[in-house]
Amino acid sequence: MSTKEQRERLELLQGTLDLLILRTLLLGAAHGHAIAKAIEMRSEDVLQVEQGSLYPALHRLIKRGWISVQDGTSENNRRAKFYRLTARGRRQLEVETSKWDKLAGAIARILRPAETEGES
């Protein structure tokens, strides 16, 4: 059965998505659509946020107490749900960012020597 593999891939995506949401909200409160748009724009459309995972991720962050949700009024004067980074979320972002840096660095170090060995 392939469910196990799927789940692992999903897990990785979720973790990354969580980090990106937190980073986006560092700039200020935003509603769901704006968060998705911001991630897509800032990654120059490389990353497409799947709506299927955006909302579960948002709710997971709320449950962990890293972001909060409140009613607000948007730019065109419509009521909307605004997500805001909490103090705990801010700290978590720092932790997650440094973790990500380490992970990215490690993966890079593994990949680069492998290339050179292959050539020699």
Next chain:
Amino acid sequence: MSRRKRMMEDLDQDIRDFIERETHDNIDRGMPPEEARYAALRKFGNVARVKEDTWEVWSFVWLEQLWQDVRFAIRMLAKNPGFTAVAVLTLALGIGANSAVFTVVDAVALRPLPVFRPDRLMQLYVKSPQGVEPYSSYPDYDDIRRQVRSFSGVAAYYHSTRFLNSLDESSEVLIDAVSPDYFAVLGVKPLLGRTFSRELDSGAQSETGVVISYRLWQSRLAGDPAIIGKEIKLTGETAKVIGVAPPHFQGAEPLVPSDLWLLIGRAVEFNHAYPAGRSNREFKTVARLSDDAKVDQARSELDTFGHRLAIAYPQTNRATTFQIVPETKRQGRMLPISLLLMAVVGLVLLIACANVAGLLLARAEGRRRELAVRAALGAGRQRLARQALTEGLLLSTLGGAVGFALTYWLMSFQRALMPPALAFLGPDMRMDLREVVFAASVTLAATLLSTLTSVFHAWRVGLAGGLKGEEMTLVHRGHRLTARNLMVAGQIALSVIMMTSSLLFFRSLYRARNQPVGFDTRKNLVGLSLHGLAGSRLRPQQFLPILAERAAGLPGVKRTVYAFRFPLSGAGSGMSAPVSIPGYQLPEGQSEISINLNAVSPGYFQTVGTRILEGREFTSADGPDSQSVVVISNTMARRFWPNGDAVGKFIKFGNENTLIVGVAEDAKIEDTRELPVPYMYLPYSQINFGQGVVIVEADTALAPVISSLRREFHRFSQGMVIAHVDTVQSLIEHSTYDLMLEFRLIGILSLLGVFLALVGLYGVVAFVVGSRTREIGIRLALGAGPGQVKGVFLLRGLRLVLAGVCVGLLVALAAGRLVARFLYGIKPYDPLSLAMAVGAVTVAALLACYLPARRAAKVDPIVTLRYE
């Protein structure tokens, strides 16, 4: 729940908002509104899925799935009430039997004494040339208490019985006569009032104060809160209650639970013959180790002390030393028989679990398609397996609850398990947290045992996944039944083992009851044991002949005699005397040997039917003032006068020369299983006792004679009570009571096991018949006779039965050594027991196969072939 609900409502709004924004963005990009909305929806994807995923963030998934499983299991069980009832009842019997036996075992062998630090308590044993016994003399006890430094305290006690509120025979209570420091040594604080103390309770002036047990206080004195200082009536005297012991405290021995404590010096029997002598060893002694003392240290100090006493008092203490056994170890003596019982009852549980496993598996086979459908619809195999486990857990929890309730109910009859005359003697069997924990563990074990196969089955189906069509093969070899076949064969084997062991106990019991006892068991003999004779104005020597004579005049009475004790009337009611035998060299330089004795009236031997082998029995001429005489047992005669010339010789009680006038055949004294030992009979008139029994030989039914004896006695009694009314038959039953109890318990358990095994066997054969109905139809249509069809299934059952019986027989033979020590007069490989067990199980098993096989032969070929 409410937070989750609120979050989900927010989510709805948020998703609508998101789609609207996306639509607007699309319109801004120049799409037509209709298309813009469609594109937005398409981009968002499956709204329901998103909602579901988000919902899962807020839920405890496993808990919800568990709840789903439980609800599903309840639905499944409710849909098959027959199946559920059989499974629950089977498990209830298995778990109930286990918790019942555990309750008993816990009471007699496991539960620590409810005293302070029982591990620091030591029981004192005396090792003398006569052997090792738990009785010491009062002076020895007193010296040890004063001088052995390793003990912080030492207490002496002995068991006795009293009658509460006099004449009422049903209110016999077991008492302990104790030394003043008894409660202090055990570390037991009173619930009300006070216990004894050396300061308050020594000296001649102190009153007859008693401490009563919580049980007695509650059951007989209605829990009277003002009981302290009140007087209660005990056999022939009044006593003041000074304290109530805490709940569950019943003395230092769980098997001899005491309900009342009085001081040794105040016990009536000591007003007559205070046992000050060092030779009079009849006190149990319990010591508490000092805080800084170790067991070995106490042992060596006690050893040295024993040697010092032996030198100081060579007359009584020669070659005598003291030993200590930790209380916790002493309790362990009941462990072997307890383990045997637990093992047997464990087999019952195993059989019950195998049955339920078989039932579950049969049903799982029937639900193969359903499982496959569920697997195809996306249920993981873990989920399917968990579902099977949940169902098993539900079943065994129900079974456990019913079983525990059953045990609780059964325990209210615990007194009925005791012999009638000893009903007051029941150990304190109670069910508390320990019993609940045990029952819960057994239930858990039962769950695992009974669901293992069906969980595995579900796992395999989940793995196979495919939705195969129904098996169309004609030759159904039944591979899938292998697990069930094994279980049923195992059950048959277990039944054979259990049946054999219960038959072994039955045969031991029969042997023990039907062997020569040295008196005539066919006679209608009744013994009235009298207590409190000491309180009478007349001496027993004067009183007993008069009562015997009056009783002889009653209708239906043939003859009456009297004696000090009735043969077989229980351990501890005997008496012994030190005797020296001129011309016989005793081992180790002893001058005297202690020999058990009875005192009897003229005509005793003829009446009870003990034959006189040589010489004569007592006559009325053997009075208090004539030559003192004795009749000795055959074993005693052969040991000390091997030439066969005992009659006419003298033995010495102290300085008194006593003439041997007769030799009687060996008679059982306390237990029908004992080996013959030297024994003596003295004329009742020549010895002074405070106890006696009137023995009546009736020539008609016993009941009317007993009631007229009672009436006669009460007309006549002077502060005395009838302690027991025994018949020879009842005494033989009492003396073999342990065997009967074991036979009954193991017998009931093995019948239960056999019954469960047969149900299991029936289930297997019935299932095979059911699943092969079509094949049977075809066979019948092709011309097979009903007899042939029947034969096929009978043969199938027979194979299982034979395999099981063979294995069972082998194990029973191998395990026989384990029960050998509990048997009497037969070998553990007793061929008759084995043959009967095998025969009974085989016949019953074949019957269990025959019923479903007969149904197979009645199959209508037309109906089965039309199916589908």
